[in-house]
Amino acid sequence: MEFKITMPRKRRELYNKEICACSIFGAMNRDGERFTGAGVMKAIANMHVRGNGLGGGFAAYGIYPEHKDYYAFHLMFTGGSAEARMAAKRDFDPYLYENFDVVFDEEIPHRDESTVSDPPLVWRYFVTPNKKGDDAALPDEDYIVAKIMHVNTQIDNAYVFSSGKNMGCFKGVGYPEEIGEYFMLDRLYQAYTWTVHGRFPTNTQAWWGGAHPFSLLDTTVVHNGEISSYGTNRWYLEMYGYACTLQTDTEVIAYAADLLMRRQRLPIELVAKILAPPIWNSIDRMNEKEKKLLTTLRMVYGPLLMNGPFSIIIGQTGKMIGLTDRIRLRPLTAATRGPMFYLSSEEASIRLISPELDSVWTPNGGEPVIGELNNIA
Amino acid sequence: MDAVEVDATNLATKELNDRLRELMLSGVEKVVLRNVCGQRYIGTRLYTPEHRKMDIEIYGTPGNDLAAFLFGHNIRVHANAQDGVGNTMDHGEIVVEGRAGDVLGFSMRGGKIFVRDSVGYRTALHMKEYEDKKPVVVIGGTSQDFLGEYMAGGIVILLGLGGKPHKGNFLGTGMHGGVIYLRGTVDKTQVGGQVDISPLNDADKEIVDHYVSEFVQRFPDLGIGKEEILKSDFIRLSAKSKRPYVKLYA
Numbered sequence: 001m002e003f004k005i006t007m008p009r010k011r012r013e014l015y016n017k018e019i020c021a022c023s024i025f026g027a028m029n030r031d032g033e034r035f036t037g038a039g040v041m042k043a044i045a046n047m048h049v050r051g052n053g054l055g056g057g058f059a060a061y062g063i064y065p066e067h068k069d070y071y072a073f074h075l076m077f078t079g080g081s082a083e084a085r086m087a088a089k090r091d092f093d094p095y096l097y098e099n100f101d102v103v104f105d106e107e108i109p110h111r112d113e114s115t116v117s118d119p120p121l122v123w124r125y126f127v128t129p130n131k132k133g134d135d136a137a138l139p140d141e142d143y144i145v146a147k148i149m150h151v152n153t154q155i156d157n158a159y160v161f162s163s164g165k166n167m168g169c170f171k172g173v174g175y176p177e178e179i180g181e182y183f184m185l186d187r188l189y190q191a192y193t194w195t196v197h198g199r200f201p202t203n204t205q206a207w208w209g210g211a212h213p214f215s216l217l218d219t220t221v222v223h224n225g226e227i228s229s230y231g232t233n234r235w236y237l238e239m240y241g242y243a244c245t246l247q248t249d250t251e252v253i254a255y256a257a258d259l260l261m262r263r264q265r266l267p268i269e270l271v272a273k274i275l276a277p278p279i280w281n282s283i284d285r286m287n288e289k290e291k292k293l294l295t296t297l298r299m300v301y302g303p304l305l306m307n308g309p310f311s312i313i314i315g316q317t318g319k320m321i322g323l324t325d326r327i328r329l330r331p332l333t334a335a336t337r338g339p340m341f342y343l344s345s346e347e348a349s350i351r352l353i354s355p356e357l358d359s360v361w362t363p364n365g366g367e368p369v370i371g372e373l374n375n376i377a
Numbered sequence: 378m379d380a381v382e383v384d385a386t387n388l389a390t391k392e393l394n395d396r397l398r399e400l401m402l403s404g405v406e407k408v409v410l411r412n413v414c415g416q417r418y419i420g421t422r423l424y425t426p427e428h429r430k431m432d433i434e435i436y437g438t439p440g441n442d443l444a445a446f447l448f449g450h451n452i453r454v455h456a457n458a459q460d461g462v463g464n465t466m467d468h469g470e471i472v473v474e475g476r477a478g479d480v481l482g483f484s485m486r487g488g489k490i491f492v493r494d495s496v497g498y499r500t501a502l503h504m505k506e507y508e509d510k511k512p513v514v515v516i517g518g519t520s521q522d523f524l525g526e527y528m529a530g531g532i533v534i535l536l537g538l539g540g541k542p543h544k545g546n547f548l549g550t551g552m553h554g555g556v557i558y559l560r561g562t563v564d565k566t567q568v569g570g571q572v573d574i575s576p577l578n579d580a581d582k583e584i585v586d587h588y589v590s591e592f593v594q595r596f597p598d599l600g601i602g603k604e605e606i607l608k609s610d611f612i613r614l615s616a617k618s619k620r621p622y623v624k625l626y627a
Binding site: 327362 | 390413414415417437438439440441456457459460476478479497498521522523546566
């Protein structure tokens with residue numbers, strides 16, 4: 001018998017993806033003194049090769065002292081044309097004005113001559129909740145989270161990407177230093193904490209909403225790595241009213257932090273053990289008390305375990321937290337100099353803006369490093 | 378011949394390494410790099426068929442994969458080093474006057490690395506040896522987790538200076554060759570299931586003696602004598618089997 005069948009041969013493209021990594025950086029003045037974004041822009045630019053120009057963003061704390069008692073909503077209106085973007089804003093505005101009192105709003109200043117591609121319309125509103133009916137019983141923050149989820153899922157082309165008090169996120173498609181220049185972060189803003197991210201998108205397409213940081217209220221997350229448990233995590237978070245709409249895995253960390261730290265009021269030390277629990281082998285070696293705690297956390301919060309390699313910087317009012325996965329598959333270096341606290345993917349970036357350091361270390365996997373304001377007013 | 382100075386300020390990784398290669402090819406034997414800040418692969422592209430050698434001194438913080446594939450050169454870093462020092466290094470010597478990050482000596486197949494302070498995760502990951510090529514890593518401080526993971530050959534010495542206890546876990550996980558000498562002690566729960574912990578025999582002591590002398594010579598500023606280091610006990614971590622997964626995959 002003769003076989004005449006040959007397997008179809010398909011010429012494949014050579015696999016030429018440049019394997020790289022994201023970059024993350026954070027700088028905090030623990031005395032609460034504020035500084036411009038110039039330094040962190042320089043620091044993240046020094047890790048240029050870790051990103052590929054498809055995402056960059058910043059979170060800045062303490063930037064709106066003149067409106068510090070109002071929630072600062074940063075809105076992104078997307079669409080193929082200026083009219084489409086304005087139309088998205090026209091869809092959004094009535095919803096906002098119906099549910100909030102708006103004390104001030106404006107387009108976020110930017111440099112039109114900048115090189116970033118396809119920028120959306122980015123607007124900020126300073127608001128206070130206007131709760132009516134059944135909503136009146138809700139705490140402000142729960143009310144706001146519910147409204148944000150409504151906007152992000154129900155209003156086309158409108159995304160609330162920043163919503164805390166006296167803080168704000170700035171992000172987009174480009175290298176982080178380009179995004180910084182686009183929003184003029186080195187000139188217009190002073191913050192006591194800056195976190196920043198240079199993106200190398202691995203699994204999803206780059207778009208402005210998908211850049212880091214991801215945030216909800218005053219919690220922001222920048223992330224290097226990937227969350228392979230994203231599916232499990234997002235279904236779990238959906239049960240608590242969080243809708244993942246931004247097409248990037250990191251979004252789940254921001255919502256998990258909001259659920260665990262704001263709503264359930266767990267301290268970061270415990271939250272770290274939920275997001276990055278020790279492996280069972282290590283739990284077996286612990287004393288009975290620890291074993292019971294860690295086992296319970298794994299049972300109760302199993303679906304919030306962030307599987308996969310990550311290093312993250314979580315920003316909150318008065319706090320900056322660094323954390324890596326339990327076996328530290330992504331880098332994170334911490335350093336201090338007087339009141340300054342730094343976190344970075346690479347030490348060189350810290351040295352670039354602070355050549356002398358009091359201490360430099362690489363935190364253990366799964367163990368959070370925390371910088372806090374010395375006097376929280 | 379005098380050393381050639383290179384100001385690395387604002388030089389990209391490729392520009393800096395191009396410059397190093399030009400200098401080597403023009404016969405320069407000693408280079409001092411100033412203001413290094415994160416440039417990667419320093420010392421990597423310096424192979425020549427005639428085996429030219431350079432001494433490279435680095436001021437500032439070198440970037441990842443310092444001395445990857447290093448071919449016989451001597452590098453001294455007057456600062457901390459980042460991740461991936463000596464990645465797949467062939468021969469030569471690296472001295473770090475500070476700490477180093479993760480995966481130092483990854484797949485290293487020859488040469489020596491001396492680090493004054495401690496190192497991060499996965500040091501000597503899959504380090505290997507063949508006949509007379511035997512890589513050596515000496516760490517003044519201690520290491521974080523997964524030291525000697527999948528280690529296949531070579532020597533790692535951890536001195537625990539300054540009374541630093543060895544808190545790293547998963548030491549030697551998957552180890553199937555080579556040896557780790559550790560000054561001080563570890564609990565058996567800290568090491569991988571494939572690892573034997575034993576006291577040093579005379580041959581081991583000779584090896585440790587030799588490389589501790591070399592370590593002390595390279596860091597005179599530490600002000601510690603060899604005898605002081607050697608009077609504490611060491612332990613030896615080595616592979617139980619050359620084929621740790623034979624039962625798993627056979």
